[in-house]
Amino acid sequence: MSSVQSQQEQLSQSDPSPSPNSCSSFELIDMDAGSLYEPVSPHWFYCKIIDSKETWIPFNSEDSQQLEEAYSSGKDCNGRIVPTDGGRYDVHLGERMRYAVYWDELASEVRRCTWFYKGDKDNKYVPYSESFSQVLEETYMLAVTLDEWKKKLESPNREIIILHNPKLMVHYQPVAGSDEWGSTPTEQGRPRTVKRGVENISVDIHCGEPLQIDHLVFVVHGIGPACDLRFRSIVQCVNDFRSVSLNLLQTHFKKAQENQQIGRVEFLPVNWHSPLHSTGVDIDLQRITLPSINRLRHFTNDTILDVFFYNSPTYCQTIVDTVASEMNRIYTLFLQRxxxxKGGVSIAGHSLGSLILFDILTNQKDSLGDIDSEKDSLSIVMDQGDTPSLExxxxxxHLSEFFDIFKKEKVDKEALALCTDRDLQxxxxxxxxRKKILNYFSTRKNSMGINRPMPQSASGPNIAKESEFCSRSNTRNDDYLDVGIGQVSVKYPRLIYKPEIFFAFGSPIGMFLTVRxxxxxxxxxxxxxxxxxxxIYHPFDPVAYxxxxxxxxxxxxxxxLIPHHKGRKRMHLELREGLTRMSMDLKNNLLGSLRMAWKSFTRAPYPALQASETAEETEAEPESTSEKPSDVNTEETSVAVKEEVLxxxxxxxxxxxxxxxxxQEKPIESFNEYxxxxxxxxxY
Incomplete structure (x- = not known):
């Protein structure tokens, strides 16, 4: 308040004409030059910590307008909660704080911004506090009205701001090491630019997101807390995913969006890494981790070990419970907001996250609860060839001498699997x-399930001979469905919705199923x-199968091949295919020419009496030989066409x-796959 009073005193001294008992500044605005001054248009910003630095990001135009309307509505505005960012965040106007709705995130400060100054190391502008911005605005208003510039102000942080003219306003940092007598700061150091109004600074302000939501997608991350090479979290990566989808809507479906025929797709992240590592397992691992190569071991414990955690019954239960419960919780909250x-729901998983979703989906029940139906059972073939007979x-x-006993009692493999020790005795x-037989068949029964013949119509006669194992529900746990794919025996929760599509990005599902x-x-x-x-996978992804x-x-x-978003193949792929086609054509033509030359060289000499016949044959042979390669090429092309069409x-x-x-890989990626x-x- 002292700084504000000092500024008022300086301003009153600079213009002695108004009487001290009058509202001089505001009267002069109305009387003399009210048309020269226009109130500044505020815009709302929020603060994010990016790379250990405070970065002020503007709300989109629609959110900023809603916040300003709520702010200007009256005295009850301090208790207002305004949803922003498509309903993913709530802004508490009274607290000036922004809170995430669907996931855990540190609250960020919100500010109604009118005045800005350029930062230290970059060209981004930083907003002044709301109180000091009001002081700046009042000083600017008087300077414009009275046409008296070179106004000097001191901020609460002892920073100097000088208003030279409407287009030149500078900001000076306080000089380090000022004396203990509290002398006023001087104008030293490099001046920074001061701007009034968000329209005068270089910042991208988006229009906003469509209100209509046509589809909801849950995104589950893979191993580790970081999801890309910039070590960003799943929330940040999903934000980029959402931004890309909004841009594609603008470029590919602009008319439909303008006519409100389509809405947008909402992407929401699902985080399971934090709950897993909050169980105290990191402390247990730290005690047994060697002190050498500390950073590498810490990286391994934090990322790669997630794969081993998922293969552990204890921690696998934690992971599947977290993923399923989070998706159910977010879905319920989403419907409330x-x-x-009325749209559909899909799920997407990256890397290990796709395997988690695959196991959860294979253990769901349909609406009728018929989990043992042949229609919805996962039929798989074990990698062991034909089913061995009882003999x-x-x-x-090494018990062949007992085969006659079983044959006499008419005991086959299925009957023997049901026999007890007393029956064999x-x-x-x-x-x-007895112990050998019981142990052998009980092990096979537990690991492989129930033996059924494969339908002849489904897989053909050759595959029908192989053993096939189908799903069975666990009698001790109604929520666990053992589909016989070698997954960890845990209780798989049910989802409260039916996903329409399951997207797997860079997925090792095929490898895990094979290893199982x-x-x-x-x-x-x-x-x-x-x-x-x-x-969906990148051609050079080492984890994808x-x-x-x-x-x-x-x-x-x-x-x-997924088309490029511009509707074609990338240039280097088209060039590569063209060169491959040219080389194949050249190879076929060259082989045809060599074949003709070789036949002419190796042809046996004919008698002189058959010279006329030889001439006729030699004239006919090039035609026939030249037709053969074309026939071959025609057959090859027809086969290729059939493969594409069928x-x-x-x-x-x-x-x-x-x-x-x-x-499609990028052109630079094709130079070196590794x-x-x-x-x-x-x-992804």
């Missing part, structure tokens, strides 16, 4: 062989509650549509 939402099993156990089998002992996925299988499944070869192992075909049956996992989709391998896994 958006009661008119072969006994031979493996009554058949006259000694104690040692699965050879193929039944083409008739589909998720109990999810209709679509897309496996395909899914379609597990559904159709006997057919080799390329994944679907649909590929990849099962019902994605409703009969293709599953594997590959992104150099961009790590980056390609974090590019």
């Amino acid at each position: 958006n009661p008119d939402f 072969e099993d006994l031979k493996k156990l 009554e058949m006259g089998i000694p104690l040692g062989p 002992g699965l050879k193929r996925i039944d083409p008739n299988y589909r998720f109990p509650t999810c209709k679509g499944f897309f496996n 395909r899914i379609e070869p597990m559904v159709v192992p006997g057919v080799e075909f390329e994944p679907m 649909p590929i049956n990849v099962g019902m996992l994605n409703g009969g549509q293709r599953i594997d989709y590959v992104l 150099l961009f391998a790590l980056q390609s896994h974090l590019c």
